[in-house]
């Protein structure tokens with residue numbers, strides 16, 4: 554037989570209402586902070602819409618995981634649903650539905666987090682808008698084939714760096730690539746052989762700057 558317990562705060566009986574520790578559930582939740590969440594402010598690039606998290610520019614999809622990571626609790630977070638709204642241009646609101654396991658019972662919590670939003674162009678977009686590119690990949694061959702391969706390359710390259718421009722030439726396609734290395738790695742990934750040339754394009758802070766051209770013949 555269950556021993557009856559009486560909530561010291563409101564007098565409710567454990568026969569009528571569930572208890573958590575020595576309080577009725579309602580009073581327990583009122584008295585104990587189940588979780589805490591620090592303030593989060595957002596920096597977003599107006600061009601590519603990526604956001605800056607932990608010093609890196611990432612797709613805005615990562616915000617969900619980031620918020621979840623910031624939820625502090627001594628209880629296990631068993632469920633978390635976040636919906637985003639934008640009440641005005643300077644804020645993003647996260648409506649968070651959470652469920653915690655508190656002494657074996659599911660306790661639901663709702664929270665609305667207003668995050669100040671600031672817009673700033675990311676370094677990649679600043680470079681791209683200035684026409685910067687460290688490499689050019691020239692795809693040469695029959696039109697249909699060059700179009701198909703260059704589309705595949707652009708998709709791969711854009712996972713790691715920016716594509717400044719794709720130029721259709723009479724002989725094929727030129728892809729201007731922001732950072733050289735990911736551009737050339739994409740060629741290896743697609744097993745494309747290329748011939749390389751390098752051209753001096755200037756100097757910055759006493760260092761010579763080169764642009765690499767990789768020519769692929771299909």
Ligand SMILES: [Zn+2]
Nearest residue numbers: 560563577580
């Ligand atoms: Zn109570």
Ligand SMILES: [Zn+2]
Nearest residue numbers: 598601675678
């Ligand atoms: Zn950007």
